[in-house]
Amino acid sequence: MLAPNKTVVRIARHDDINAISALITFYAELGNLLPRSIDEISQNLEHFLVATVEGEIAACASFELFTPILGEIRSLMVSSDYQRQGIASNLIKHLIDRAQNMKVKQVMALTYIPKLFHQHGFRTVDKSIFPEKVWGICVNCYKFNNCDEIAVLLEL
Numbered sequence: 001m002l003a004p005n006k007t008v009v010r011i012a013r014h015d016d017i018n019a020i021s022a023l024i025t026f027y028a029e030l031g032n033l034l035p036r037s038i039d040e041i042s043q044n045l046e047h048f049l050v051a052t053v054e055g056e057i058a059a060c061a062s063f064e065l066f067t068p069i070l071g072e073i074r075s076l077m078v079s080s081d082y083q084r085q086g087i088a089s090n091l092i093k094h095l096i097d098r099a100q101n102m103k104v105k106q107v108m109a110l111t112y113i114p115k116l117f118h119q120h121g122f123r124t125v126d127k128s129i130f131p132e133k134v135w136g137i138c139v140n141c142y143k144f145n146n147c148d149e150i151a152v153l154l155e156l
């Protein structure tokens with residue numbers, strides 16, 4: 001399951017903000033993930049990676065810290081034209097490398113597709129072990145009282 005050779009993964013730049021925002025808005029409107037404003041994306045830009053195909057943004061994901069030892073893979077999405085080609089897996093690998101370089105001990109994510117993360121060593125856990133996420137971010141989500149996302153955790 002290799003990403004196509006023409007896929008390039010790189011740190012997001014300012015001129016990617018609109019494309020990242022368009023991807024997030026598309027999937028947020030489908031209910032797949034939380035919406036994020038342009039301001040929020042801009043403030044977190046340094047945490048984002050993008051995957052490009054022939055120069056166009058095909059996917060993005062971010063790794064954002066809650067504490068010095070715990071971070072989250074967020075806003076992971078691949079344009080529908082490029083799914084099931086290993087691009088999300090490639091981004092997850094890059095973000096795990098980033099977390100390792102940052103000496104982070106735990107990487108978590110909330111997902112509807114735990115299998116995608118299990119393939120990278122994550123295990124399913126109870127969301128309640130992440131009060132930073134639940135009471136810092138989830139509490140503002142419209143799905144807070146009936147969230148069906150699954151929490152996964154990788155210990156580094």
Ligand SMILES: CC(C)(COP(=O)(O)OP(=O)(O)OC[C@H]1O[C@@H](n2cnc3c(N)ncnc32)[C@H](O)[C@@H]1OP(=O)(O)O)[C@@H](O)C(=O)NCCC(=O)NCCS
Binds near residue numbers: 027084110111113115
């Ligand atoms: C979920 C998503 C990021 C996966 O991206 P992708 O690049 O297609 O994923 P990969 O090709 O790396 O998939 C690797 C493996 O994960 C699993 N997987 C990926 N997407 C899956 C899906 N929709 N349903 C079930 N398993 C899936 C499969 O085991 C897959 O391997 P396979 O293709 O050999 O069967 C993409 O479908 C997407 O952007 N969805 C909409 C946004 C979203 O839900 N984001 C939140 C993700 S946490």
